[in-house]
Structures are given as C-alpha cells and as structure tokens.
Amino acid sequence: MAFDPNEPMKDRITDIGPPHYEQFFPPVIKENYGKWKYHEILEPGVLVHVSETGAEVYTVRVGGCRLMSVDIIREICELADKHCDGYVRWTTRNNVEFMVDDKAKLQPLIDDLRSRKFDAGSNKFPIGGTGAGITNIVHTQGWLHCHTPAIDASGIVKSVLDELYDDFCGMRMPAQVRIALACCLNMCGAVHCSDIAILGVHRKPPFIEHDRVGKVCEIPLAIAACPTAAIKPAKEGDLKTVSVKNERCMFCGNCYTMCPAMPLANAEGDGIALWVGGKVSNARSVPAFSKLAVPYIPNEPPRWPTTVKTIKKIVETYASDANRYERVGEWIERIGWEKFFEKTELEFRHEHIDDYRLAMTTWRTTTQFKW
Amino acid sequence: MALKHKTPLIDELEKGPWPSFISDIKQVAERKPMCEDLLGVMEQSYMDKEGHWKHGGIVGVLGYGGGVIGRYCDRPDLFPAVAHFHTMRVNQPSSKFYNTDILRKICELWERRGSGLTNMHGSTGDIILLGTTTDELEQVFYELTHNLDMDLGGSGSNLRTPSCCLGKARCEWSCIDTQAITTDLTNEYQDELHRPAFPYKFKFKTSGCPNDCVAAIARADCSIIGTWRDDIRIDQEAVRAYAAGEFAPNGNAHGTGPSALDVQKEVCDLCPTRCIDWDGKNLKIWDENCTRCMHCINVMPRALRPGTDTGATILCGAKAPILEGAQLSSVIIPFIKMEPPYEEFKDFVDKMWDWWMENGKNRERLGEQIQRLGLREFLKALELEPDPRMINTPRYNPYIFYDPADVPGGWEIDGVAFRKRHQA
Ligand code: SF4
Numbered sequence: 039m040a041f042d043p044n045e046p047m048k049d050r051i052t053d054i055g056p057p058h059y060e061q062f063f064p065p066v067i068k069e070n071y072g073k074w075k076y077h078e079i080l081e082p083g084v085l086v087h088v089s090e091t092g093a094e095v096y097t098v099r100v101g102g103c104r105l106m107s108v109d110i111i112r113e114i115c116e117l118a119d120k121h122c123d124g125y126v127r128w129t130t131r132n133n134v135e136f137m138v139d140d141k142a143k144l145q146p147l148i149d150d151l152r153s154r155k156f157d158a159g160s161n162k163f164p165i166g167g168t169g170a171g172i173t174n175i176v177h178t179q180g181w182l183h184c185h186t187p188a189i190d191a192s193g194i195v196k197s198v199l200d201e202l203y204d205d206f207c208g209m210r211m212p213a214q215v216r217i218a219l220a221c222c223l224n225m226c227g228a229v230h231c232s233d234i235a236i237l238g239v240h241r242k243p244p245f246i247e248h249d250r251v252g253k254v255c256e257i258p259l260a261i262a263a264c265p266t267a268a269i270k271p272a273k274e275g276d277l278k279t280v281s282v283k284n285e286r287c288m289f290c291g292n293c294y295t296m297c298p299a300m301p302l303a304n305a306e307g308d309g310i311a312l313w314v315g316g317k318v319s320n321a322r323s324v325p326a327f328s329k330l331a332v333p334y335i336p337n338e339p340p341r342w343p344t345t346v347k348t349i350k351k352i353v354e355t356y357a358s359d360a361n362r363y364e365r366v367g368e369w370i371e372r373i374g375w376e377k378f379f380e381k382t383e384l385e386f387r388h389e390h391i392d393d394y395r396l397a398m399t400t401w402r403t404t405t406q407f408k409w
Numbered sequence: 410m411a412l413k414h415k416t417p418l419i420d421e422l423e424k425g426p427w428p429s430f431i432s433d434i435k436q437v438a439e440r441k442p443m444c445e446d447l448l449g450v451m452e453q454s455y456m457d458k459e460g461h462w463k464h465g466g467i468v469g470v471l472g473y474g475g476g477v478i479g480r481y482c483d484r485p486d487l488f489p490a491v492a493h494f495h496t497m498r499v500n501q502p503s504s505k506f507y508n509t510d511i512l513r514k515i516c517e518l519w520e521r522r523g524s525g526l527t528n529m530h531g532s533t534g535d536i537i538l539l540g541t542t543t544d545e546l547e548q549v550f551y552e553l554t555h556n557l558d559m560d561l562g563g564s565g566s567n568l569r570t571p572s573c574c575l576g577k578a579r580c581e582w583s584c585i586d587t588q589a590i591t592t593d594l595t596n597e598y599q600d601e602l603h604r605p606a607f608p609y610k611f612k613f614k615t616s617g618c619p620n621d622c623v624a625a626i627a628r629a630d631c632s633i634i635g636t637w638r639d640d641i642r643i644d645q646e647a648v649r650a651y652a653a654g655e656f657a658p659n660g661n662a663h664g665t666g667p668s669a670l671d672v673q674k675e676v677c678d679l680c681p682t683r684c685i686d687w688d689g690k691n692l693k694i695w696d697e698n699c700t701r702c703m704h705c706i707n708v709m710p711r712a713l714r715p716g717t718d719t720g721a722t723i724l725c726g727a728k729a730p731i732l733e734g735a736q737l738s739s740v741i742i743p744f745i746k747m748e749p750p751y752e753e754f755k756d757f758v759d760k761m762w763d764w765w766m767e768n769g770k771n772r773e774r775l776g777e778q779i780q781r782l783g784l785r786e787f788l789k790a791l792e793l794e795p796d797p798r799m800i801n802t803p804r805y806n807p808y809i810f811y812d813p814a815d816v817p818g819g820w821e822i823d824g825v826a827f828r829k830r831h832q833a
C-alpha cells in the first residue's frame with residue numbers, strides 16, 4: 039500500500055495523534071510508574087532511581103546534538119538493543135537516556151558508550167549533564183535550516199560545549215548551569231529564562247527592495263508587524279512600498295517575517311548578545327528572565343572564539359564566587375550587578391540600560407549600591 | 410569518499426570532544442546528495458556569515474494547515490539537491506520514550522523519502538524530519554499514519570504539539586500524571602492542532618512539579634505545573650541520616666558522596682519563606698507558610714516528599730519576546746485537580762480559547778491579549794473570582810476602572826440636582 043496521488047483521499051488516516059507513550063516504557067518503568075521514592079546521582083551522568091517496591095532503574099545520560107542523522111539514531115538503537123532491552127528516551131534538552139534495571143548491566147553500557155567516536159575524533163556519546171554541572175545547550179536551527187537567523191546555532195553550541203566539556207561531564211558548579219541559544223529574537227527555543235543565553239541579533243535595519251515589496255508583501259501587514267511603528271507606507275515613483283524610520287528600529291525582524299522583501303541579515307551587522315541570570319525552576323527564588331551581559335560580539339565562524347571565551351569567563355567567575363545551590367541569577371542578585379560586571383570584567387555600556395517599555399522598572403531607585 | 414564540496418571552515422567543527430554534527434552529517438552525505446549539498450550550504454554560510462534559506466512557501470498535506478515547514482535554498486544554482494528542503498514535524502510520544510522498533514522504522518522511512526537528517530527533538534517537542542521535497546510530503550504522511558501509527562504535529566497559528574516532563578515515569582516528585590494529561594489533551598484537540606483557527610500559536614506544557622523541567626512557565630501559553638496543598642511528607646530518621654552524613658546531599662548533585670549535610674545552613678536558611686526549623690533531631694515545617702518551592706525536597710530527596718493532596722497550578726500567557734516582549738505565565742487557577750477526564754480543565758480551556766479567538770488580533774499571543782485587555786477581562790471570561798495568589802502586589806497606581814454596577818446609580822448623574830446643590 040502506498041499513497042496514490044490520483045486518489046489522495048483514498049484510505050486517508052488523519053488526526054490519530056501520537057502513539058501511546060506506554061508501549062515505549064521499559065518494563066521497570068511501567069511496573070513502577072508513580073511509585074518512585076528517591077534518586078541519586080552515582081557519578082556525573084549516571085542516576086539511580088529507587089522505587090517503593092525496591093526496584094531500581096539506572097540511567098546513563100549522554101549529551102546529544104539536536105541534529106541527528108539516521109545513522110546515529112541507528113547506532114543508538116544498536117546500543118539500546120544490546121544493553122537496554124530495546125528501549126531508550128530523549129530529554130527535553132536533547133540528551134539521550136539509556137536505562138538498565140540491574141547495576142551489573144551499568145558498567146558494560148558505560149564502557150560501550152565511552153568507546154564510540156566519530157572518525158574525525160569527537161565523542162559520540164559524552165556522559166554527563168546531571169546535577170551541579172553544565173547542561174546540554176538547547177538551541178534553534180541557525181544557518182542549517184532557518185530563514186531569519188542572525189547567527190548559526192549548531193556550530194556555536196559545538197564550540198561552546200567543546201570548551202565547557204569537562205563541566206558537562208562533571209559537577210563542580212555551585213548549581214546546574216543551563217545554557218541556551220536562539221539565533222534570532224523569535225527565540226523559538228525560548229531561551230529568555232536561562233542561566234546563560236546566547237542570542238543572535240541584527241544591528242542594521244531592514245533594507246527595502248522597493249521593486250518587490252508590492253509583489254511579495256501585504257503592505258498593511260508589514261506595517262502592523264512593527265512594534266515601534268517604524269514602518270510607514272511610501273511611494274517610489276509609481277511603486278507602492280514602505281519606508282522605515284531607522285532611528286525607531288530595534289532590529290526585531292518582525293517586518294521580515296511578514297515581508298520577504300525587507301531582509302535584515304547582514305554579515306557586518308549581525309552577531310551575538312549574551313544574557314545571564316534567568317531560571318525557570320521555582321526552587322528558592324522565583325522564575326526570572328535572563329538579563330543583558332554583553333550587547334554584541336561579532337560573528338566569528340567557524341569556532342566563535344570571543345563568544346566561547348566570554349562564556350567561559352562568566353562560568354569560571356560564577357564557579358569561584360557563588361555559594362553552593364546558588365544559580366547564576368541568585369549569585370548576581372546577592373553580589374549586585376556592579377560586582378558582576380567588575381568580577382567578570384565585562385564592559386558596562388549604554389545598551390545595558392533599558393530604554394524600551396517599562397524601562398524605569400529596571401532603574402535603581404535607592405541609594406543602596408556597592409563601590 | 411570525497412564529498413562534492415570542499416568544506417574547510419565547517420571541518421573545524423569536527424575537532425574537539427563534543428559530538429560533531431558535521432561528522433554526523435558527513436556519514437550520511439556519502440550516500441545522500443541532499444546531505445552533501447547541505448554541507449555545501451553550511452560552508453557557504455560560514456564564508457558569508459549569512460544564512461542561505463528563503464522564506465518558507467506554503468506547503469503541506471491535504472486537510473492539514475500545519476505540521477510542514479516549507480524551506481527553499483536561495484542558491485539552488487550551487488546546491489540543487491537542497492533547492493527544496495522542507496521540514497515535517499512528527500508528534501512525539503509524551504515524554505519521549507521509544508523502542509528501537511519504531512525508531513528504526515522512522516529511520517528507514519526518512520532515509521528513503523527524505524534527507525536522513527532529523528532533530529531529536531525540536532524546541533516544541535516534535536520529532537523534526539529535516540529536509541525533503543514537495544512531492545514526498547504526502548507519501549511520508551501516508552506511511553507515517555498507515556505504517557507507523559504516527560501523526561504530524563502543529564505549526565502556524567494553531568495549537569502546537571503539547572509536551573511534558575517524564576513525571577511519574579521516573580521522577581519521585583511528580584504531583585500529576587504529566588504524560589497522561591499531555592496525551593489526552595493532544596488527542597482531544599487534534600482539530601486545533603492540525604487546522605489553524607487561532608490568532609497565533611498556542612502551547613500547552615506540563616511539568617510534574619515546581620522544578621518545571623520543561624520550562625512551562627517560560628514557554629507555554631497555558632502552563633500546567635504540578636503542586637500539592639497538604640503537608641510535605643517527612644521521614645525524620647532520614648533527615649537525621651542526612652545530618653549524620655549517611656547520604657549524599659542534593660541527590661549527590663555536587664558529587665560529594667555521602668557527607669554531613671548542614672541542615673540549618675543548606676536547608677532552613679535557604680528556604681525562601683524560612684518556614685523550617687531544625688533542632689538537630691527533628692525537622693519541623695510550618696506548611697501553612699511553605700510556598701512549595703521544592704528546595705528542601707531537592708536537597709533531601711530521601712527524607713522529604715511532596716504531599717499527597719496533589720493537583721496543578723494553571724498559569725497563562727508565557728511567550729518569547731516577539732511581538733511585545735517576553736512574558737512569564739501568570740497564575741490563573743491556583744489549584745485544580747487534574748484527573749481524567751479533565752472536564753473542569755477542558756471547560757476552562759474552551760472559555761479561554763473562545764475569549765482569545767473572539768478578541769485576538771492577528772499574531773497576538775494569549776499573554777499579549779491579557780495585557781492589552783486586562784487580567785480582569787480574562788478572569789471575567791473564565792468566570793473566575795480574583796484571588797491574591799494571582800498577583801505579586803496589588804496595584805500602586807490609583808487609576809482604577811471602577812465597575813458602574815458597584816456604584817449606586819451607575820454612571821448616571823442627576824445634573825439638575827447637582828446644580829441645585831452647587832451654583833455654577
Ligand atoms: S530563533 Fe529565529 S532564526 Fe532561529 S530557528 Fe527560531 S525563528 Fe529561526
């Protein structure tokens with residue numbers, strides 16, 4: 039049976055939804071569903087969960103790339119068949135988890151995972167991403183697949199995680215450090231509440247292709263898309279088009295989303311902004327947005343050295359200065375932003391002072407500050 | 410085998426210990442021209458410092474308004490095999506457990522009909538099948554639904570594929586059955602998922618406890634977060650064992666192994682409401698002051714557990730910055746029991762969507778609409794009473810929209826009588 043283009047509606051199946059999750063549970067998960075009592079990290083990347091029934095499940099977490107070929111997925115299947123009775127799962131942070139129900143099965147699995155490398159030398163299955171370490175970096179598509187990025191995604195993530203590799207595989211941080219990357223302000227990965235967020239930014243307003251605007255765009259939609267009302271209807275000779283008041287542009291890219299004849303991407307304008315101190319967990323302090331740490335770093339493919347170096351500096355300063363359990367944002371809250379900029383040696387610039395809506399809620403309205 | 414394009418720049422990304430996605434693509438590129446040309450596009454982008462994909466055109470499968478993202482290369486002259494490189498979103502099983510049988514079937518299908526590249530998974534949670542041509546879309550959909558029992562996820566102005574943490578499957582803290590809820594909602598709202606009728610996208614995300622491992626509070630228009638309203642369960646003997654160094658604190662997140670936990674310093678002093686007392690023998694939690702932040706439970710998982718009167722807090726309105734700035738979700742229902750068939754919750758969803766669809770502007774997320782029209786209007790539409798748990802602080806501006814219904818005579822004023830009392 040196959041799809042017949044002449045009879046597209048024949049035997050059509052729709053709206054069946056996802057396959058039921060339960061059929062994919064390893065027996066030990068199914069039998070102990072809702073009965074888990076406590077867990078412990080045995081070593082970085084290796085967890086044991088203990089059930090009220092006394093059953094145990096051992097999990098080995100390995101960092102994965104968001105991008106995976108069928109070849110690496112098949113290799114994961116081979117590992118899962120060999121060690122885990124044919125079951126495996128992914129986490130929301132692109133890690134892969136291999137589970138076994140017996141401690142004796144653990145070491146062979148770990149050894150097998152550690153032994154596998156790509157031909158060029160990188161590890162296929164780095165074990166880690168647990169506890170007070172650096173978690174896998176969640177990210178978006180970048181130059182590999184999206185049409186609005188200001189930066190690449192996978193390549194920056196690879197470069198940063200190469201530098202932070204030992205801390206993905208270790209747990210020496212004061213608390214977990216969650217890093218995320220989004221390649222434009224759309225932030226389809228919602229990175230805005232991360233300990234460290236890497237964000238692609240544009241710095242040149244859209245350039246307007248007057249001869250295309252009328253043909254490929256709905257002009258009223260393009261105008262309505264601009265949050266700062268920078269876009270106005272205009273005429274170029276006989277052509278209906280738009281104009282942009284450049285001083286009002288904050289480079290969000292909304293116009294380009296609505297109108298392909300207003301591209302923003304530009305090698306000289308685009309680059310990276312770094313944000314720090316966000317979190318989503320409710321533990322101790324409440325969830326918080328990440329705040330601007332570095333307004334702009336130029337794009338430096340292929341290894342993005344300034345971005346990597348700056349993140350490393352933030353991570354090391356945090357690691358040496360924060361108290362145990364303190365997330366990056368909680369640490370900064372305690373020491374104060376003036377100390378954060380001093381200790382990390384990051385330059386404080388006018389871009390750090392908010393001038394958008396509700397800006398004044400971020401200005402200091404007390405005589406309390408530190409020298 | 411030598412590949413078609415020289416790629417000296419991205420070859421640099423094969424170095425270093427972290428898994429190299431370039432090495433991975435290269436494995437497949439030896440037999441798939443699409444992957445060969447994709448490497449070429451990447452190298453070109455790394456040279457130009459600009460991407461090379463065009464605005465997506467409208468492509469899809471019949472009867473669905475989402476699930477496929479059209480993608481075209483802007484240099485088909487150089488990279489013809491990826492001239493079309495569309496993405497299909499496949500609805501993942503809740504919490505992303507798989508057996509190798511289904512994974513191999515997905516691989517076989519995508520090797521035959523697509524690029525052989527995937528995202529495991531996309532940000533929203535779907536399996537992303539990355540890169541195929543227009544003529545393959547219906548074929549892939551047919552095989553997915555007929556042979557794999559799988560379906561497409563959401564994209565565009567519709568319900569996006571709901572996702573959740575693994576909850577009760579392997580976490581001792583889950584206060585709700587996250588995957589049962591997620592699967593139920595996904596099946597209930599298939600029409601909303603596949604046929605765009607909303608002002609903009611809408612996301613449900615479900616976390617089993619306030620640790621919020623799926624970032625529901627930052628990413629979902631409707632965040633469902635497990636919680637409890639009775640007392641934290643305490644095993645006093647286990648607390649003493651932590652203090653005595655018999656267990657590793659914090660689930661051994663710091664790799665210290667079994668070592669004495671300073672309960673006062675690491676638990677009581679870090680409790681945000683300071684509602685824990687420790688006298689060296691017994692731990693007392695003043696539960697009426699506990700805000701269920703999870704800290705003490707995270708630090709002593711063998712001694713403390715969430716209560717047993719469990720349910721969820723429903724918060725609404727989170728989103729990334731586009732258009733009007735980022736928002737976190739706000740408390741709308743402080744506590745709701747989340748048990749099948751979830752009627753009370755679905756009733757709430759119906760009212761929420763009615764209000765949003767009736768009043769929403771094009772590309773306006775729920776959170777932005779609540780901001781524009783006010784939380785009060787939203788609560789009115791939901792038939793919910795205001796509750797101090799919904800706010801951080803009452804307003805501090807005096808610009809109150811008083812309700813005429815609460816004022817004797819409403820907004821009517823007897824002008825004649827007024828002027829009798831006051832000369833002009
Ligand atoms: S963050 Fe922006 S550029 Fe990156 S994948 Fe999402 S929409 Fe595309």
Ligand code: SF4
Binds near residue numbers: 263265287289290
């Ligand atoms: S980039 Fe944003 S602010 Fe600038 S013109 Fe376009 S829509 Fe307006």
Ligand code: SF4
Binds near residue numbers: 617621
């Ligand atoms: S959100 Fe809570 S219940 Fe869910 S996995 Fe995380 S800690 Fe466990």
Ligand code: SF4
Binds near residue numbers: 681694699
């Ligand atoms: S859950 Fe949080 S608020 Fe409640 S007692 Fe524990 S530390 Fe305190």
